[in-house]
Amino acid sequence: MASTRSFAVLGILLAAGLGLFGFQAGRAVRMGREFDRYLTVRGLSEREVKSTLALWPLRFSVTAEDLPGLKLAMERDRAVVETFLREQQIPVEEISSGIPTVSDRADEYNRKERMDLPRYKAVVTLVVRSTKVDVVKSAIQRVDGLLARGISLAGTEYGDRPQFVFEGVNEVKPSMIQEATAGARAAAEKFAQDSGSRVGRIRKATQGALEIHDRDAASPEQKIVRVVTTVEFFLE
Numbered sequence: 001m002a003s004t005r006s007f008a009v010l011g012i013l014l015a016a017g018l019g020l021f022g023f024q025a026g027r028a029v030r031m032g033r034e035f036d037r038y039l040t041v042r043g044l045s046e047r048e049v050k051s052t053l054a055l056w057p058l059r060f061s062v063t064a065e066d067l068p069g070l071k072l073a074m075e076r077d078r079a080v081v082e083t084f085l086r087e088q089q090i091p092v093e094e095i096s097s098g099i100p101t102v103s104d105r106a107d108e109y110n111r112k113e114r115m116d117l118p119r120y121k122a123v124v125t126l127v128v129r130s131t132k133v134d135v136v137k138s139a140i141q142r143v144d145g146l147l148a149r150g151i152s153l154a155g156t157e158y159g160d161r162p163q164f165v166f167e168g169v170n171e172v173k174p175s176m177i178q179e180a181t182a183g184a185r186a187a188a189e190k191f192a193q194d195s196g197s198r199v200g201r202i203r204k205a206t207q208g209a210l211e212i213h214d215r216d217a218a219s220p221e222q223k224i225v226r227v228v229t230t231v232e233f234f235l236e
Contacts, residue, residue, distance in 0.1 A: 037235040038203045039191055043184030044228055045176040051164035051221045054136035056128040057098070058085075058143070059154035063118035070120045074100060080149050081126055088139035090128055098125035123154050133164060133221050164221040166212060176227040177207060184231040192235055200234035 062077050064070035078097070085095055101123040130136050140162055146153060185199065192199045208228035215222040 038232050039188050039235055040232045041184045041187045042228055042230050043180035045180040047172060047225045048215060049166050049223050049225055051133050051223060052131060052167045053165040054130050054133045055163040056136055056140060057160055058126045059123055061121060061123045061152045061154045063121045065118050067120060070122055074122055074124050077151055078124060080151055084146055089135050090130060090139060094128055094130045096127045098127055100124045137221055166223045172225060180227050180229040181231060184229055188233045197235040200236045203232040203234050205229060205231045
């Protein structure tokens, strides 16, 4: 009798264990299926901002038959250029001098056919670094006025062009990421609505590269900042 009762209890426990196992297995399968049901979308945030820093390498060239004469020509033309910059409301503390490049035409091939040219040539660089972006851009647009003062402007083949830089990325980045993520959820909800599903929590999110480029060639001081986020949402 006791043996029969023991077998009955064992059977009940075994059945309960199998039932619990079946429930847990079914639950695991459902969770696995839910984990596989997700949607990947992208969100975009764009803003137009104004540059906070202007960098302008202003280059001019001088020539002379000897090195002392070349030095005097460099000092003379540098003073003319600095006067022009001050007239454009660029203070002297925002102007720095680079290392001049000096070439000796005596070393050039076919020098004997060009004896009419001065022997030495120097390219002088003055660098304007200013937060007064509009002032610098206005000065760049008027730089041809130096020609009337006898200054021989050097081309951009000697170095970089004027640059306008936006340094406020850290201030706008958090809100732009939030805006891009909200845009991604809105896109996911549209897809989910079309498929009869509902958007759940975020499965995974990654931020793409933050891009900054000029708005257009005529307004390099105006920048477009772009942030793209890729977000995976669970579907319920």
